[in-house]
Amino acid sequence: MRVYVPLTLSGLAEAHKNGELGPGPLTAYAVTPALREWYVSDDIEELEYAALNRAAQASLRMLAGNPQAARRRVVVAVDVADGAAVADPDAGLDESALGEVRVAGPVPLSKAAAVHVDAEDAEPDVEAAAAALGAADLGDDDAQFTVDGAEDHDLLWFGVQEIPALIG
Numbered sequence: 001m002r003v004y005v006p007l008t009l010s011g012l013a014e015a016h017k018n019g020e021l022g023p024g025p026l027t028a029y030a031v032t033p034a035l036r037e038w039y040v041s042d043d044i045e046e047l048e049y050a051a052l053n054r055a056a057q058a059s060l061r062m063l064a065g066n067p068q069a070a071r072r073r074v075v076v077a078v079d080v081a082d083g084a085a086v087a088d089p090d091a092g093l094d095e096s097a098l099g100e101v102r103v104a105g106p107v108p109l110s111k112a113a114a115v116h117v118d119a120e121d122a123e124p125d126v127e128a129a130a131a132a133l134g135a136a137d138l139g140d141d142d143a144q145f146t147v148d149g150a151e152d153h154d155l156l157w158f159g160v161q162e163i164p165a166l167i168g
Helices: 009-017 031-037 044-064 120-137 139-153 160-167
Strands: 003-005 026-029 074-079 085-087 100-103 112-117 156-157
Touching: 003 009, 003 100, 009 112, 009 156, 009 160, 026 044, 026 112, 026 156, 044 074, 044 120, 044 139, 112 160, 120 139, 156 160
Parallel strands: none
Antiparallel strands: 003 026, 003 074, 026 100, 074 112, 085 100, 112 156
C-alpha cells in the first residue's frame, strides 16, 4: 500500500540520517474508503494525487508549528505492507481526517518510492500560508485564500537518491 508521509526538510534530513521515517506511530495519508467516497473517483492516480495533497496540507501544518523550518512542504511516498496503515474508523467522512492513516512503527527509508518537495519559488507563498493557517482555521476567508495560494504550487518529484541534494 502506498502512503504519503508529511514532513519538513529538517524532518527529511533526520529520516535520511536515521535511515527510517519514525519512530511510530506515523501519521500518513493514503487512498482510504472515506477518501474514495469523498473524491468520487475510481481513477487510482487521481485518488493518490488527492492523498498526496492531503499530506502536503499536513506538511504545511507542521511548518506553521515550526517557524525555523525551511518554508517548503515535503511528502515522502512509501510503500508499506497491506494492513500496516490503518484508518481511524471513527473519523468517518470527517473532512479534516480524509485519507489519514496511522502506521504503527518506523518505516525504512529504503521503502520510499519518491520524495515530493516544493520548488524554491513556492517558499514565499508557503511562508504566507503557514502564517495564515490559524486564521483560516477560524473561518477568515482572506486567510483561507492565502492558504490556498500554497496549494497552487505542485510539489516536485524527486528520486530517493536525490535526498542528499535536497537537504544539503
